[in-house]
Amino acid sequence: MSGEPPRGPRWLTGAGSAIRRTPLSRPMDTVRRELPSLLHPLRPPDAPVGVGSVDARLHERLEEGYAVLRVDRAAGADGRDGYRFRGWCGDLKVSCAPGPTRLTAPAVGLGNLTQHGLYPSEILRGIQHWSGNQGELAAWINSARVQHGDALRLIVWDDTGYELPWEAFWVPPDQEHGLPGGLLGALLVLTRWTTVHDGDQGLPRPTGECRGSVLAYLHRDMTDDSDVFAPYLHRTHPEMTSFLQALDATDREDPTGLVYMGCHGTYGDAVMSLTLAERTWAEYNSEGMRVLGRDRSLVCLNACHSGRFVNNLGQGENALRGFAELFLRKRAGGCIVTAGEVGDQDARVLIKRLMRQVAGRPDLPVPESLRAFRAEALGNFGGLAGIPTTRNDDGHVDAVGQKRVMRLLYAFTFQYYGHPLTTLRLVTERGHSAWGEGS
DSSP states (O other), X not given: OOSSOOOSOOOSSSOOOOOOOBOBOOOSOOOOOOOOOSEEOOSOTTOOOSTTOSOOOOOOEEOTTEEEEEEEEEEOTTSOEEXXXXXXXXXXXXXXXXXXXXXXXXXXXXXXXXXXXXXXXXXXXXXXXXXXXXXXXXXXXXXXXXXXXXXXXXXXXXXXXXXXXXXXXXXXXXXXXXXXXXXXXXXXXXXXXXXXXXXXXXXXXXXXXXXXXXXXXXXXXXXXXXXXXXXXXXXXXXXXXXXXXXXXXXXXXXXXXXXXEEOOEEOOXXXXXXXXXXXXXXXXXXXXXXXXXXXXXXXXXXXXXXXXXXXXXXXXXXXXXXXXXXXXXXXXXXXXXXXXXXXXXXXXXXXXXXXXXXXXXXXXXHHHHHHHHHHHHHHHHTOSSOOOOXXXXXXXXXXXXXXXXXXXXXXXXEEEEEOTTOEEEEBOTTSOBTTSOOO
């Protein structure tokens, strides 16, 4: 359910506004595999990092194959709201100041993807145009691809709140080195990050393996989502109060690997407008969620707008707040969210496919499963050379073509915040993983 009014005529038949999904139960004793830190902290603990921060002294030295793109708010010479970015990957660096092609770009955000407003093909073409204006960035990305190939891991730390669609960024081909072009989130492993307003405020730390059962809240419209977790140990709550109590109860010895919420979400221009399952951001913020701190569970928020942020000026702070930041601050091991509104039927198909891919490959890091998920959607679309037009030759809206584009873009609305190496291993009722290994 969207918190925004319709922007225009309904161009598709069939309803479908909010996105819903849930968490479930948990398993036996788990041994968390701590990975060596691949992000070496070189900044002092008091380094200023925040919305629009210019002097964000971040971890400068990364392990081989890792790249960071830092995007901050900045006003251009004409005073208009824009952004600057800095990227580094070993000796490869890029830096661009705000300018006339680095403004807020509200028309390219995937939050525009509704059945009441902009044509999906126009959103996709708009993203293509926006991407084409970022030539320096595209060249840096391709240089990193040349150097590291499929081993490249890109962390996009975006504190603008402008909803720039990095997963759908168009990367041109590099014919000299035989690199294909395409959409960034389907070409390589991409994770997002945001400033988490805790004592660290640095890049994501290694989480290792999120192992255990599923703890879920499922809205009554979405109870069939639990079919995805049928092979695994899971607890599903139809009521929010009991779910939150379970999320705060650490008396159970068995760990929780995945916290899953399938529900409606809303969004507006203030933090009070952010809701999940009719509970406000502030109400969730007051919860302890001690299970996350103990188990570092992966969180999946299958709810419309769960990945959107607002600048919380109304409550006296210049800080981006949203559900991704909230659950990461509560110590989630990673967070899968949605960048906008997804129709109910499409959401069920997509989230089941995505969660089967993530849960079915416990050896594969979560963002790699997401990359494969997007690449499959792009393959099903048939490539980017022939984007449907808004209208056929007879002047009627090409509804079939628009649905095809919408289905493609839906796959790119699922975003992951967290460490690039985080994995998920769900266990069965006997405390074993789906691959038959003991707990």
